Amino acid sequence: MIVDCHIHLYGERETVRESVDELLTYADRLGIDKLIVSLGPELCRQPDATRIEMDTEYVLQAIEHAPGWIEGLVYGSGNHVDKSLELMERHIANGPLKGVKLWCCRKCSDAALDPLAEYAGELGVPILQHAYFKGGGNAPYETTPDDMLVLAQRHPDVQFLMAHSGGNWEKGIRTVCRQQNISVDVCGGDPEAGQTEYAVEYLGAERVLYGSDASGRSFASQLGKVIGAQITDEARRLILGENAVRMFRL
Amino acid sequence: MIIDCNAHLGYWPFRHVRDSQPDEFVALMDSRGIGQAWVAPFQGVLYGDVRPANDWLIKAIGAYGERLIPHAAINPNFPEWERDFEEAVAAGFVGLRLYPNYHSYELGGSCMADALAAAGDCGMTAGIHLRMYDERLHHPRCMVPAADVKGIGAVAEQFAQVPIVLCNIKTLEIQGIAADVRRLPNLHVEISNLEGVGAVEKLVAEVGAESVVFGTHAPYQYMDAALLKMRESQLSGEDGAAVFHGNAARWMGLSG
Numbered sequence: 001m002i003v004d005c006h007i008h009l010y011g012e013r014e015t016v017r018e019s020v021d022e023l024l025t026y027a028d029r030l031g032i033d034k035l036i037v038s039l040g041p042e043l044c045r046q047p048d049a050t051r052i053e054m055d056t057e058y059v060l061q062a063i064e065h066a067p068g069w070i071e072g073l074v075y076g077s078g079n080h081v082d083k084s085l086e087l088m089e090r091h092i093a094n095g096p097l098k099g100v101k102l103w104c105c106r107k108c109s110d111a112a113l114d115p116l117a118e119y120a121g122e123l124g125v126p127i128l129q130h131a132y133f134k135g136g137g138n139a140p141y142e143t144t145p146d147d148m149l150v151l152a153q154r155h156p157d158v159q160f161l162m163a164h165s166g167g168n169w170e171k172g173i174r175t176v177c178r179q180q181n182i183s184v185d186v187c188g189g190d191p192e193a194g195q196t197e198y199a200v201e202y203l204g205a206e207r208v209l210y211g212s213d214a215s216g217r218s219f220a221s222q223l224g225k226v227i228g229a230q231i232t233d234e235a236r237r238l239i240l241g242e243n244a245v246r247m248f249r250l
Numbered sequence: 251m252i253i254d255c256n257a258h259l260g261y262w263p264f265r266h267v268r269d270s271q272p273d274e275f276v277a278l279m280d281s282r283g284i285g286q287a288w289v290a291p292f293q294g295v296l297y298g299d300v301r302p303a304n305d306w307l308i309k310a311i312g313a314y315g316e317r318l319i320p321h322a323a324i325n326p327n328f329p330e331w332e333r334d335f336e337e338a339v340a341a342g343f344v345g346l347r348l349y350p351n352y353h354s355y356e357l358g359g360s361c362m363a364d365a366l367a368a369a370g371d372c373g374m375t376a377g378i379h380l381r382m383y384d385e386r387l388h389h390p391r392c393m394v395p396a397a398d399v400k401g402i403g404a405v406a407e408q409f410a411q412v413p414i415v416l417c418n419i420k421t422l423e424i425q426g427i428a429a430d431v432r433r434l435p436n437l438h439v440e441i442s443n444l445e446g447v448g449a450v451e452k453l454v455a456e457v458g459a460e461s462v463v464f465g466t467h468a469p470y471q472y473m474d475a476a477l478l479k480m481r482e483s484q485l486s487g488e489d490g491a492a493v494f495h496g497n498a499a500r501w502m503g504l505s506g
Contacts, residue, residue, distance in 0.1 A: 026447040026482050135388040168387050170265065190384045190443060191475035193468070194268060217445050220482040224475025 003244035006211025038073040038101035049083040078106035098248040099125040109147035126159040132167035145175040164188040177202040187211035196229035205235035251285030253498040256465030260292040269469040290347035294323020321345035326365040345375040351397040358401020366409040403430030413501040440465035451483035459489035
C-alpha cells in the first residue's frame with residue numbers, strides 16, 4: 001500500500017471535485033492508494049479563523065467526494081487557538097480527520113501552540129508541521145527543524161511529522177534525530193539522491209514517510225526518492241505506506 | 251533506447267553524491283534501463299580553468315564510449331576560453347554544457363552568443379543549466395541565483411543550427427518562453443526539474459513532443475524520479491519515443 005501523507009488541493013481546478021479527480025488520476029498511474037490532504041484551495045500563510053475553518057471544510061468535501069481514497073487534516077493555527085481546538089474537536093474527535101496540519105502562522109516553538117499539541121496528544125493524532133532550513137533565510141514565522149525540536153521536546157507523548165525532512169535534509173534530519181517523537185516526510189524538495197537513505201540511517205525507517213507535496217510537486221519526483229533509494233524492501237514498505245497507516249491510524 | 255540528456259560525473263563540492271564515477275553510473279544506468287547518458291564533469295561548474303575537469307572526464311569514461319557521451323564544461327566568460335573549447339573538440343567532446351548562473355553571464359548576452367557560435371561551428375549540442383540545485387538549499391556563503399531564462403528565444407533564433415537543451419528548468423520558467431520553444435525547432439526543454447502532477451504530458455501538450463527531452467540530472471538526483479514522471483504522464487507511443495530518445499538521437503545525427 002502506498003500512502004501519500006502530504007497533499008494539497010490548490011491549483012487551477014475550479015471545484016474540489018475537479019481537484020480531487022485530477023490528483024487521483026495521476027496517483028492511480030503510480031499505484032498510490034491513499035492521499036492525506038491538508039490546507040485549502042489557495043495557500044494562505046496567515047489565515048484568519050474563518051479561513052482555517054473554510055480550508056478544513058474544503059478537506060472534508062474532498063473526503064466526501066472520494067471516501068477511501070482521501071484522508072485529511074485540520075488546518076491549525078497558533079494565531080487562532082480557540083478555533084483550532086474547536087475544529088479538532090468537531091472533525092477529529094468526532095471524525096473523520098486524522099490529525100493537524102501546521103504551516104507558517106507561527107513558529108511552532110511558540111508556546112501558543114501548546115494547547116494544540118496537548119489536545120493532539122489527548123486525541124492520539126499526529127501533527128504535520130512544515131519545517132525548513134533555507135540557505136537564504138526563512139520567511140517570517142516559518143518553522144525550522146530547531147523549532148520543531150523545541151515543540152516536540154515539550155510534548156514527548158505527541159507524534160510530530162516534520163515536513164520536507166527540514167528542507168536542507170542533512171541538517172534537518174540531524175537536528176531532530178535524537179527526538180523519538182519526530183518523524184519526517186520526504187516531500188517538497190527536488191529529488192536529491194541520498195535523502196531517503198540519510199533519513200533511514202539517522203532516524204530508522206519507522207520514522208520516515210513518503211509524501212509528495214502535490215499538486216505543486218509531482219507524485220513522481222517524490223516517489224522516486226523512495227523507489228530509487230538504496231534501502232531494504234522492508235524499509236521501503238514502511239516508508240511508502242505502513243508508517244502512515246500506523247501514525248494516522250488509517 | 252532511453253537517452254539521458256542531463257547527467258554529470260565527478261565530484262560535487264557541496265555534498266557527497268554517490269554513483270558519480272563511471273563504473274557506478276553505468277551500473278545505475280543498466281539497473282534502470284538507460285542506454286546512453288550525456289555526461290559533463292561536476293567540477294566544471296566551479297573551477298575557473300575548466301580544462302582539468304574536462305580532462306578528468308574524458309579519461310574517466312574511456313571504457314564506456316558508447317554509453318557515456320562526453321559534454322565539455324565551458325565558461326565563455328573566462329579569459330582564453332576559446333582555447334578550452336578547442337582542446338575539448340580535439341579531445342572528442344561532442345557537446346557543451348554552459349552554467350551561466352555560476353559563470354556570471356546572461357542567456358541573451360554576448361558570452362552566450364560566443365559559446366553558441368563556437369558550438370555551431372563544430373556541430374555540437376549545447377546544454378544550458380539554469381541551476382544546478384534548489385536555491386533554497388544553497389550553502390549560505392555560496393548562494394547562486396538561477397539564470398534568468400529571458401532572452402533565450404532571440405539567441406536560439408540567431409543560432410538556429412545549434413541544438414539547445416535548457417536543463418534543470420522549472421515548470422513556471424517554461425511558461426514565459428513557451429512560445430519560443432514552440433516556434434524554434436532547435437530549442438528544447440529537459441524534464442528533470444519539472445514539477446506539478448502530470449507535468450510532462452502538460453508540457454508536451456503546450457510545446458509539442460519534439461521540443462521535450464528526457465533528462466534525470468543523475469546522479470545528483472534520483473534517476474527514478476524522471477522515469478516515474480514519464481509514467482505519471484500519459485504520452486502517445488510516438489510522443490513518448492520522441493521524448494525518451496528520438497529528439498536526442500536526431501541531434502546526434504545533426505552533430506555528426
